[in-house]
Amino acid sequence: MNKITTYKEKSNQFKSIFFFLSFLLFQSVGIAQNEEATVDTTQKVETEQAKEAETIEATAGGEDLILQGEKLFKANCKACHSIGDNKVVGPGLKGINEKREKEWLIKWITNSGELIASGDADAQAIFDEYNNVPMPPQAVSVEDIDAILAYIKTPPVSQQDVATPTEEVTVEEDSSTMLYVLIGLIIILGGLLFFINKSRVSIAKQVAAKEGTPFNGPISLLDALKFTISNNKGFVAAVVIVLFFGGLVDLMDGAFTIGVHQGYKPEQPIKFSHKIHAGDDKIDCNYCHSSARHSKTSGIPSLNVCMNCHKFIDGSHGKTFVYNGEEYSMEEEIQKIYKHLDYDPKTQKYGDNPTPVKWIKVHNLPDHVYYSHSQHVTAGKQKCQTCHGPVEEMDVLEQYSPLTMKWCIECHQETKVATEGNGYYEDMHSRMTDEYKEKVLGDGKLTVDEIGGWECAKCHY
Ligand code: HEC
Ligand code: HEC
Ligand code: HEC
Ligand code: HEC
Ligand code: HEC
Ligand code: HEC
The missing domain is CATH 1.10.760.10 (Cytochrome c-like domain)
Structure with missing residues (x-):
């Protein structure tokens, strides 16, 4: 009994080091996860803005x-x-x-x-x-x-095409460096534990030798852990409970993201490729989604828009294209357009039985949310790609952003309002009291949350 007590005393300091280290490990896992989640959006937004600024400068002199x-x-x-x-x-x-x-x-x-x-x-x-x-x-x-x-x-200089966002690469690097840091940390902590255990055993053995009693404490790291746990049942139970509820919180977090369809990528009834049209052929997004600039929704173009070109491009030269990893005949797909419009390419006449294409909607905000494209594209000067990603590289279009409330709000906190040359904001500034100006513009920038972008009623019906 006495021997064990002596050992216990000595092992007490090691015990706290054990728990401190494992605590550190869990913390670092949590931090790394958070880091990964936020790095992504902020970086992208910043680079987009830098580009936007370049474009404005370059054209101003033209x-x-x-x-x-x-x-x-x-x-x-x-x-x-x-x-x-x-x-x-x-x-x-x-x-x-x-x-x-x-x-x-x-x-x-x-x-x-x-x-x-x-x-x-x-x-x-x-x-x-x-x-x-x-x-x-x-x-x-x-x-x-x-x-x-x-x-x-x-x-103008700005025409040296700005559409392709290259910063995605750095974003990915970021999350993988976080992973390496994490693995490194685990290895270092593991090593530390090993050496601490070794010196613990040797010290305990010396102590035992001095006292003239045989050493009978645990020797391996695993035994040491078992020993520590069996002697600190209350503390361990507390840790387990905390971890359990931590897990539960994660689970609940998971439940909240059930409605999040990031990466949703349905195959469409006509295998229309943005990569071919917006990428290879460099057709402007606004040519097909013309309402994005001046109305709430962007809309999907009617097949008549397709016919501006596909009256002439009928795919009859036997070309194929790749969509979602599979090869398809161009002629067959373009025939679908003709069929829906009840158009006969031989006589170049339209019949009386057009049927609509049932495009599958990729993006779906819940009904209680108000979102307007023109507000973001025209007033806010945001690029389509900031929210929709590198559309010009997608054959099958996919949902790139999470579309969660957190996503909207974080961008509103970080994004500066495009006030330059915008009469509305210039007028607003000139009418601000000095005190208010200091409060809002004190940090040298006016962000969207400071003009009401965080008010519940702005986004919720
Ligand atoms: C030649 C016409 C055309 C061009 C150019 C075009 N699109 Fe589209 N877009 C479509 C059609 C047709 C659909 C519906 C089928 C689909 O989802 O692939 C669509 C769907 C979309 C959707 C998904 C809509 C949903 O269901 O939620 C987004 C986002 C989108 N386009 C963005 C863009 C962006 C950004 C560009 C420019 C880089 C662009 N489009 C260029 C025709 C076009
Ligand atoms: C401004 C001209 C233009 C418009 C508008 C246009 N296309 Fe195309 N489309 C092209 C060109 C160019 C090709 C490639 C032809 C080739 O490679 O020989 C193409 C290829 C295609 C193909 C085969 C490759 C692919 O993208 O899957 C389909 C299907 C197609 N278009 C459907 C549509 C639909 C549907 C619309 C309307 C929403 C549309 N196109 C609007 C020019 C256009
Ligand atoms: C619906 C597609 C389409 C649109 C829109 C269009 N073009 Fe063309 N353009 C063509 C095609 C196809 C040719 C190739 C010759 C032909 O049509 O016979 C061409 C040829 C030309 C040529 C002759 C090139 C040469 O090497 O001699 C010029 C110049 C031209 N287009 C200018 C314009 C201008 C300027 C506009 C806008 C105001 C315009 N095009 C709009 C399809 C288009
Ligand atoms: C890429 C950044 C970005 C994202 C993501 C974003 N917004 Fe915005 N939002 C802006 C900017 C910039 C403005 C300011 C536009 C202006 O100058 O009027 C704005 C303005 C608004 C406004 C008007 C605010 C006011 O006070 O007038 C509403 C409403 C809004 N956004 C809703 C949303 C919703 C809903 C979402 C998510 C589904 C969202 N936004 C996501 C950048 C963003
Ligand atoms: C600030 C972020 C943001 C920007 C910038 C943005 N979009 Fe969107 N887009 C969204 C959101 C959010 C939705 C989902 C809207 C909904 O479900 O009501 C959406 C939906 C769409 C759709 C589906 C149809 C619709 O209107 O609901 C198309 C097409 C589209 N966007 C095209 C574009 C194009 C083209 C541009 C550039 C001119 C653009 N978007 C810029 C956030 C953005
Ligand atoms: C910038 C836009 C924006 C603002 C400001 C905003 N919301 Fe939201 N909110 C959203 C979006 C987008 C969703 C949909 C999220 C989803 O479907 O995952 C949402 C969802 C919700 C939900 C449903 C729960 C859920 O996770 O789907 C509640 C409740 C809510 N918001 C309350 C609020 C309250 C309260 C405020 C003010 C403090 C507020 N919102 C401000 C954009 C906003």
Whole structure:
């Protein structure tokens, strides 16, 4: 009995080290998890903002005519042309000012069919080159064409395409470094425990030798643990209870994320690929989701929008494409568009029995939440990709962000309101009292939560 007590006294200090270390380990696991969860969104938002700032700066110095041309080009031509060398539906227009006479360009753009019919050799040649795909007559004036041509000649610096977000890579690195740190920590702590146990045994043995009693305490690390546990039942029970409830909290956390469909990626009835349209062919998101800029919803384009191009691109050249890892015939998929519209490509006539496509909705906020696209895209100057991810790389579209309340609120806390050049906010600032200005702008930035982005009623009906 006496011997054990002596041992117990000595082992007491080690016991506390044991528990302290295991506590540290659990803590570090928790911290690492939290870290991973938050790093992701903040970084992305910051880089997007930096890019946004660049774009604004770069265009601010540009000439009016070029800016005007840029707008006109995006609205009328971008769906079928790039200003580089690459072909979209029509040829890349880089160097067109040098290639063709202005008079020719005006005639072509306003009515290419007429120019071809007039027997113009250049017009016939380019028409032939593009497999007789006609360019529809463009409703633009001569002044508009001037502006467009000026823009093609000297596009603003910001046109060096900004669409592809590369920062995803760093984000992933971040979570994997956290994992390495964690594994490292576990190894170090394990090693520490091992050596502490070793010195404990040797000290205990020395003590026993001095007292002239045989050492009978536990020797291996496992035995030491068992010993410590059996001598501290109350404390261990408390730890187990804490861990159990900790687990329960995790479980509840899990329950709250049951409604979260991050990564949801349904196959669509027509195997429409954003990678091909928005990525390879560089069709602007707004060409198809035109209402994103000025209304609450972005909407899905009607099949008539598809027909602007697919009247001509029917896939009959036997091409295939990859969608969700499988290969499909382009012709078959495009025939589905014709079928839904009751369109006969031979006669180029529409019948009377169109049927809607049943696209499967990917994003679904609950009914009690109010969310508006124009508020974010136009007023807030947020890029589609900030919330929807690298859509131009997805063949099957997927839900990229969690769409939880936490996600909305964290972004509102971190994102600066785009006040520059926005008359509404400039006016608001000029009317603020000094005291209020200090409170809101004291930290040098005006974030969305400071203009009401955290008020329940702004987001909830
Ligand atoms: C629906 C698709 C479409 C739209 C929209 C469109 N084009 Fe075209 N464009 C074509 C195609 C296809 C050709 C290839 C020749 C043909 O149509 O016969 C072409 C050819 C051209 C050419 C001749 C290129 C050359 O090398 O000679 C010019 C110039 C041109 N387009 C300018 C424009 C401009 C400017 C706009 C916007 C105002 C515009 N296009 C809008 C489809 C389009
Ligand atoms: C050629 C037309 C076209 C272009 C260009 C286009 N989209 Fe789409 N988009 C569609 C169609 C059709 C659907 C419905 C089918 C699907 O989900 O894939 C869709 C669906 C979506 C959805 C999911 C909607 C839902 O159900 O919740 C998002 C988000 C989206 N697009 C974003 C973008 C972004 C961002 C871009 C630009 C990078 C873009 N789209 C470019 C046609 C287009
Ligand atoms: C601005 C022109 C344009 C518009 C608008 C357009 N497409 Fe396309 N589409 C293309 C081009 C270009 C290709 C690739 C053709 C090729 O590679 O030969 C293509 C390919 C396809 C394909 C086969 C590859 C893939 O993406 O799966 C499908 C299916 C398709 N489009 C469906 C649609 C639907 C549905 C719409 C309307 C929501 C639409 N397209 C609108 C230009 C367009
Ligand atoms: C990428 C960052 C970001 C995310 C994510 C985000 N917002 Fe916003 N939100 C903004 C910005 C920026 C504004 C300010 C727009 C402006 O200048 O009016 C804003 C403004 C708002 C406003 C208007 C606030 C006011 O006081 O007028 C509402 C409502 C809103 N957001 C709802 C939501 C909801 C709901 C979600 C989640 C489903 C969400 N937001 C997610 C950036 C974000
Ligand atoms: C601040 C975040 C944010 C930005 C920026 C954003 N979206 Fe969305 N988007 C959402 C949310 C949230 C939903 C789900 C809305 C719902 O279910 O009511 C959504 C839904 C959609 C849908 C499905 C149809 C609809 O309107 O509900 C499409 C298509 C879409 N977005 C396209 C775009 C395009 C294109 C852009 C850029 C012009 C864009 N989004 C920018 C957050 C964003
Ligand atoms: C920036 C927008 C925004 C603000 C501000 C906001 N919410 Fe929410 N809230 C959401 C979104 C989005 C959801 C849906 C989350 C989901 O489906 O996972 C939600 C869900 C909820 C739910 C349902 C529980 C759940 O997890 O689905 C409650 C309750 C709620 N919010 C209460 C509040 C209260 C109270 C406030 C004010 C203190 C508030 N919200 C402010 C966006 C917001």
